Amino acid sequence: MSRKTIGIVGARGHTGAELIRLIANHPSLALAFVSSRELAGQRLADHNDVYKGELTYVNLDPAGVAAEAADVVVLALPNGKAAPYVEAIDKAGGDTVIVDLSADYRFDERWFYGLPELYRDRWRGEKRISNPGCYATAIQASIAPIKDLLAAPPVSFGVSGYSGAGTTPSDRNDPEKLRDNLMPYSLTGHMHEKEASRHLGLPVEFMPHVAPHFRGLTVTTNLYLAKPAKREEIANRFANRYQGEKLIHVVDEAPWVSHIASQHHLDVGGFTMSADGRRVVVVATLDNLLKGAATQAMQNVNRALGFDELTAIPV
Structure with a gap:
C-alpha cells in the first residue's frame, strides 16, 4: 500500500516538532512538506533528531500549500491565522484532510471537534477537524x-x-x-x-x-x-x-x-x-505538547485516513 502524504504549516513550533517525531515512526505516512518562514532552506534532520531524510523547510503561502495536494495538512499556527490556508485548500478542490491545531474552528459546527475519547460517536467521516486545546x-x-x-x-x-x-x-x-x-x-x-x-x-x-x-x-x-x-x-x-x-x-x-x-x-x-x-x-x-496537541492530532489524522487510531502512538 502506498504511503499517504502529510504536510505541516507552522512546523518550527514545539507541537510541530512533536508531530514530526510521530510521523517519522508512522508506517503509512510520509512528510510531503514542512513549512516555516524562519527555517526555510534548512534541513529538517538538522532540527529534529528522529527524522531521517533530506527534506528541507520551505516557506509556503496558502496557494503553495494547496498546490502540494497532500492527503493531510496540519495547521500548527497561532490563533487567527488558519483561514487563508483553509480557503486555498477548499478552492483547490481535491480530498485533502485539514487538521487545525488553533482555536479558529473549535466553535464551527461544520468542523469535527476531535477529542476522540469523548466525541468518537459524533464522527461522520469529516475532512475538516479542529484539534482541541x-x-x-x-x-x-x-x-x-x-x-x-x-x-x-x-x-x-x-x-x-x-x-x-x-x-x-x-x-x-x-x-x-x-x-x-x-x-x-x-x-x-x-x-x-x-x-x-x-x-x-x-x-x-x-x-x-x-x-x-x-x-x-x-x-x-x-x-x-x-x-x-x-x-x-x-x-x-x-x-x-x-x-x-x-x-x-x-x-x-x-x-x-x-x-x-x-x-x-x-x-x-x-x-x-x-x-x-x-x-x-x-x-x-x-x-x-502531546495528548494536548500532537498526539491528539495524530489520533485525528489516523481516524481521517482510515488507519487504527493509535498507529505510531506509543501506549
Missing part, C-alpha cells in the same frame, strides 16, 4: 463522566508548563521571569473556558497559570453534586466512561505532572470527597 482536553475529561450529577458550574484551576505559551517570546515563556514563580493570566473568559463550556454543554469556570517547568499541565476541578455521593460511585463513573481508552488512564491517587511529561496519555483521578459527599475534587494531568 490542551487545557480544554483535561477539563472535559475531568467533568464529562459526572456532568449529569452536578449542582453548579465546575471550577477548574490550571497550571501549565511554559511550552504552552509557544515559541514567540513573552513573559509566559521566559524562564527567568518564571523562576520561583507562578504566573496567573486570563482568569476569566479564557479561550479554553469557552471551548470546554461549549462542548460539554454546561458552564465551566477556569483559572490558568504558568509555572517554571517546560512541559505538562495539571487541572484541578472542584465539582458540587446535586445529591450526596460516595467516592466509589464517582470513581466507577470515570472507570466505566474511559474503559478501553488507551490514552486516558483513571488513577486512584491525584496524578503528578512530573509523571506525565513526554507521555502520550492523560491521567485523571484523585476523586477527593467532602465529608457530606456533595463535593468532589478531580485532578487531570497531560503533556500539553
